[in-house]
Amino acid sequence: MAKKADFTKSLKDLNEADLKARVQEDKLRLKKLEFAHAISPLENPVSIRNLRKDIARLQTELRKKQLQA
Secondary structure (H helix, E strand, O other): OHHHHHHHHHHOOOOHHHHHHHHHHHHHHHHHHHHHHHHOOOOOOHHHHHHHHHHHHHHHHHHHHHHHO
8 A cells, every 4th residue: 555655646746748658658568568468477467457557547647737737
């Protein structure tokens, strides 16, 4: 739970451009993880779910910043 709180606090310091770049990087990383998992099972498949949640958190924070502007 502390990891999630630290993650969301660190997002508040980023600007829109940084958030957009981070979302794109994480989406690419997610595609690579899903592809690797399809070929041979990952050691920790929960990492895919956690990455999807992190992307959703990034997109939520990005949307908040867009609405404030």
